[in-house]
Amino acid sequence: NAGVMQNPRHLVRRRGQEARLRCSPMKGHSHVYWYRQLPEEGLKFMVYLQKENIIDESGMPKERFSAEFPKEGPSILRIQQVVRGDSAAYFCASSPATGQDNYGYTFGSGTRLTVV
Amino acid sequence: AQKVTQAQTEISVVEKEDVTLDCVYETRDTTYYLFWYKQPPSGELVFLIRRNSFDEQNEISGRYSWNFQKSTSSFNFTITASQVVDSAVYFCALSEAPGGSYIPTFGRGTSLIVHP
Numbered sequence: 531n532a533g534v535m536q537n538p539r540h541l542v543r544r545r546g547q548e549a550r551l552r553c554s555p556m557k558g559h560s561h562v563y564w565y566r567q568l569p570e571e572g573l574k575f576m577v578y579l580q581k582e583n584i585i586d587e588s589g590m591p592k593e594r595f596s597a598e599f600p601k602e603g604p605s606i607l608r609i610q611q612v613v614r615g616d617s618a619a620y621f622c623a624s625s626p627a628t629g630q631d632n633y634g635y636t637f638g639s640g641t642r643l644t645v646v
Numbered sequence: 647a648q649k650v651t652q653a654q655t656e657i658s659v660v661e662k663e664d665v666t667l668d669c670v671y672e673t674r675d676t677t678y679y680l681f682w683y684k685q686p687p688s689g690e691l692v693f694l695i696r697r698n699s700f701d702e703q704n705e706i707s708g709r710y711s712w713n714f715q716k717s718t719s720s721f722n723f724t725i726t727a728s729q730v731v732d733s734a735v736y737f738c739a740l741s742e743a744p745g746g747s748y749i750p751t752f753g754r755g756t757s758l759i760v761h762p
Contacts, residue, residue: 563749572737572754573691586749621691625748635750637683637691 534559534624535604536638543645549609549616551641555624562605563635564597567619579605612645619643648673650740652753659728660761667723667756669738675699680714680721681739681750691737697721728760 535554543549555562561580565573575589579599590597594612599605609616619642623635649672659665671680682694695705697714705712709726725732735757739750 565752573752575749575751578749619689623691623750635681636693639690642689 534622534636534638536620536622536641538641539639541641541643543612543643545613545645546611549612549643549645551607551609551620551622551643552604553607553622553624553638554604555622556626556636559624559626559636561625562599563623563625564605564607565621565623567621567640569618573621576607609643612643614645617643617645648675648678648740648742648751650738650751650753652736652738652756654756655754656757656759658759658761661730662727664724664726665728665758665760667725667736667738667758669721669723669753671719671721671738671740673719673740673742675742678740678742679748679750681741682712682721682723683737683739683752684734685737685755686734694723694736725758728758730760730762733758733760 534556537552541549553562563578564576566576567573577590577597578586579597581599582601594610596608607620619640621637621640623637625635651670654668657665678699680697684692684694695712702714702716711724713722735755737755738753741748741750
């Protein structure tokens with residue numbers, strides 16, 4: 531049973547380009563969470579999605595950032611017109627469901643985005 | 647609003663010493679979950695433990711132990727006889743259940759350095 535798969539592991543983009551980060555949740559998991567970790571900081575929540583639905587995007591910057599979790603395929607975090615301040619590690623986590631039986635959130639290995 | 651405080655930014659110990667990482671949380675909910683994650687130098691996030699708010703029993707797993715005290719809103723993590731491989735950043739996290747979202751909030755992390 532593969533864990534949460536994120537790709538690419540490392541992504542380098544020039545300022546103004548687009549970055550697309552992918553996250554395939556664990557088998558059987560239908561909830562996906564994206565977090566951003568800036569250097570020397572903790573993880574900041576960005577967005578929570580279920581299949582075909584954005585449940586909570588309160589942590590997403592208002593512009594240039596979007597996320598989706600289609601019926602088929604991985605969840606995508608998209609950053610348009612990247613700037614140097616977007617350089618960070620982006621982590622995806624998945625869980626089977628919310629509720630009393632929610633177990634630990636399983637994280638992927640992250641995508642390290644560097645904007646040059 | 648939920649909040650997690652890890653007051654210790656960095657802890658440095660010598661191998662075989664015991665070390666305790668502090669975690670203090672704030673929540674208005676009676677139902678919540680607490681977590682610890684380990685982030686080794688390789689960067690991935692490793693789930694260590696989940697504890698729900700109704701279970702105040704302390705937990706021991708090998709050299710790791712956790713002390714959950716609702717009276718002081720703390721969920722401290724102790725490593726006994728530390729080893730160099732324990733060197734990592736450790737994150738404490740809290741998820742509440744307002745509306746069932748259970749989105750985890752993370753502390754800023756404590757960097758543990760174990761010297762040989």
